[in-house]
Amino acid sequence: MRGLARPAVGEMGEAQELKKKLQAAIDAFRDERIRWFVGKSRSLVDSGLVSLEKMDELVRYLLRDEIERHLIMREIETNGPLTVPELAQRTGVSPERVEEHVKVLCVVGELIPSGEKEGSTAYALRAPVDEIMKERRICPCETVVALLHRLLGLWGGGGGREKQAG
Amino acid sequence: MAGRSRQGSSGDFEPLIVAFCCNWCSYAGADLAGTSRLEYPTNVRIIRVMCSGRVDPVFVLEAFKRGADGVLLTGCHPGDCHYIDGNMKAEMRARYIKMCLEEIGLEPERFRLEWVSASEGVRFAQLIKEFTETVRKIGPNPLKGGET
Numbered sequence: 001m002r003g004l005a006r007p008a009v010g011e012m013g014e015a016q017e018l019k020k021k022l023q024a025a026i027d028a029f030r031d032e033r034i035r036w037f038v039g040k041s042r043s044l045v046d047s048g049l050v051s052l053e054k055m056d057e058l059v060r061y062l063l064r065d066e067i068e069r070h071l072i073m074r075e076i077e078t079n080g081p082l083t084v085p086e087l088a089q090r091t092g093v094s095p096e097r098v099e100e101h102v103k104v105l106c107v108v109g110e111l112i113p114s115g116e117k118e119g120s121t122a123y124a125l126r127a128p129v130d131e132i133m134k135e136r137r138i139c140p141c142e143t144v145v146a147l148l149h150r151l152l153g154l155w156g157g158g159g160g161r162e163k164q165a166g
Numbered sequence: 167m168a169g170r171s172r173q174g175s176s177g178d179f180e181p182l183i184v185a186f187c188c189n190w191c192s193y194a195g196a197d198l199a200g201t202s203r204l205e206y207p208t209n210v211r212i213i214r215v216m217c218s219g220r221v222d223p224v225f226v227l228e229a230f231k232r233g234a235d236g237v238l239l240t241g242c243h244p245g246d247c248h249y250i251d252g253n254m255k256a257e258m259r260a261r262y263i264k265m266c267l268e269e270i271g272l273e274p275e276r277f278r279l280e281w282v283s284a285s286e287g288v289r290f291a292q293l294i295k296e297f298t299e300t301v302r303k304i305g306p307n308p309l310k311g312g313e314t
Contacts, residue, residue: 025227026228029223030224063265
């Protein structure tokens, strides 16, 4: 069967592993990114802009990405700051893909580097996962706006969200 | 979850199936099966929704997380939706739910979307029998006995 790679046997029970993946899938479907795609897919296919096969391929790719990212985020939320090799071992996702996801999550400001462990950078969540999700839900553009806010220091002072939070 | 799947007296596994039925067609079809005194397995727990398009993929995944062995989504036949195209939206979502189940390693056959009209009581009963047997063959949800 296709699907996400399995973590090393014995690292977690099969049921526990499945439960984590299901939670990640639930998180992914609650996420505005997937919801938008799922909501628009029918009209995009009907309009002839994208074929059904292409749409399936896109959604599968997106789903896989989002499930893996949510797995990573939930793992960090449960265990505190983790390094890329630790995340790869706990989630069963390849280190290359974990690294890619961590980079993306750092760029959008959802993960932040938090010290070092055995020569690798450990990453922590900026806020609890549910809070991050709520923020994404306000508007799909929120992530882009927040990103610009953080990177460019728009609206003066460069502190943006951090300033408000503080 | 109120009812749990169980081992039968002969050791057979009795699956627990959650069925989301649309108010206008499928629920009426289930009702007709009942009033016509048609027999179908008691493994199913019916949840009435106003439209199959109301069923969010999260509902389905949450049912699996809480230990359902199978999830059935039933709606009006294409073109008969009370809300014009709710069932068509459900069809697209069902594709992605199956895709998602495959990705996470749960058998996609545990989830099914079917069209049942208000006059198809016999079909509803047959569908429940068929689906119960399919799920019985697949076996219990590995998450059984987890979160309630």
